[in-house]
Amino acid sequence: MKLATLRTGENGTTAALAMGADTYLPLPATDVGALLADPDWRAIVQATAAAAAAPDSRIVSVSAAELAPLLPRAGKVICCGLNYGDHIQEMGRELPEHPTLFAKYADTLTGPADTIEVHGSARVDWEAELAVVVGSELFRADEDEAQQAIAGYTVANDVSMRDWQSRTLQWFQGKAFDATTPVGPVMVTADNVDGDFEVRGYVNGELVQSGNTGTLVFGPARLLSYISQFTILRPGDLVLTGTPGGVGMGMTPPRFLNDGDVLATEIDGIGRLENQFRIHAPVPANA
Known part of the structure; x- marks a missing residue:
C-alpha cells in the first residue's frame, strides 16, 4: 500500500491512503507520522480501505490533492x-x-x-x-x-x-x-x-x-x-x-x-x- 500526507487547509494536514493510480482516501490522522505512532496503524488503514466503497467516503483525486511533506513532524x-x-x-x-x-x-x-x-x-x-x-x-x-x-x-x-x-x-x-x-x-x-x-x-x-x-x-x-x-x-x-x-x-x-x-x-x-x-x-x- 501507499500512504501520503495531504494538505487540507491553510495549516492542516491529513494522512491519506493511496487507493489507486488516481485517488487518495483520507485517514484519521494528521499526517503519516501520526498514523505510524498508533501501533494499530495497519488495521486502521485496512478498515479505512474497506470502507472506501461507502457512498459517503471522501475519496480525493490525485489531480485535486496537494501533498505536504510526508512526515512534517518527524522526531528524528x-x-x-x-x-x-x-x-x-x-x-x-x-x-x-x-x-x-x-x-x-x-x-x-x-x-x-x-x-x-x-x-x-x-x-x-x-x-x-x-x-x-x-x-x-x-x-x-x-x-x-x-x-x-x-x-x-x-x-x-x-x-x-x-x-x-x-x-x-x-x-x-x-x-x-x-x-x-x-x-x-x-x-x-x-x-x-x-x-x-x-x-x-x-x-x-x-x-x-x-x-x-x-x-x-x-x-x-x-x-x-x-x-x-x-x-x-x-x-x-x-x-x-x-x-x-x-x-x-x-x-x-x-x-x-x-x-x-x-x-x-x-x-x-x-x-x-x-x-x-x-x-x-x-x-x-x-x-
Whole structure:
C-alpha cells in the first residue's frame, strides 16, 4: 500500500491512503507520522480501505490533492553521507568502515511539488536519495529487528548548500536550511517492496544521477541497526540512505542549481518529486 500526507487547509494536514493510480482516501490522522505512532496503524488503514466503497467516503483525486511533506513532524531526521561506492569515489574518499551520519530537523522538510526558496547560498547542490520510514520503536537492535521495524520507503533529496557545508569540517550548516529537503510523494509500505531501488535525479529534465540501492555500502536495515545503538528510533522517524554519483560538486567544473531550475527526483515503484528553485543571491560579505 501507499500512504501520503495531504494538505487540507491553510495549516492542516491529513494522512491519506493511496487507493489507486488516481485517488487518495483520507485517514484519521494528521499526517503519516501520526498514523505510524498508533501501533494499530495497519488495521486502521485496512478498515479505512474497506470502507472506501461507502457512498459517503471522501475519496480525493490525485489531480485535486496537494501533498505536504510526508512526515512534517518527524522526531528524528538522520542522514547517511557517502554511502554509494561511485559517490564516495567522485568525492575523493575511501570506503568507510562506519556510516557517516548527520542530522536535520523536521523544519528542513518540504513537499514533493513545493517551490524551494534558498536564501544566502550560491552553491546549491542536489542529492537524490531513498529514505526509510521507521514504523516501530528500535533501540540497540540487530539487523533482523531493524528490518522488521521498517514501515516503508519514500523519495527524498538532500539538497545541500555547498558553500556553507565547506565552511567547517562539520556538514550540518550546509544541510539544515529550512524547507529545502523535499520528501514524498508517498511512502510505499515495506510489505510491498521486493528487491532494490533505482534512484535518479534530473535538473531541468537532464539526467544527472542514477544509482541502484543494491550498491549501498550500508543498506537500510544495517543503517537503522547502527543508529539504534546510540539513539532510540521511533515510529515516524526518517533515515536518508545517501546519494549516488552525479552531484554537482563532483562535476568538472562543479555545477550548481540556478534560480528557476527544476529538480526532479524519482524512484521506480515509489514516485517522483519535482521542485522548482528560487535562489536569492547572498549578500556580499563587504556589503
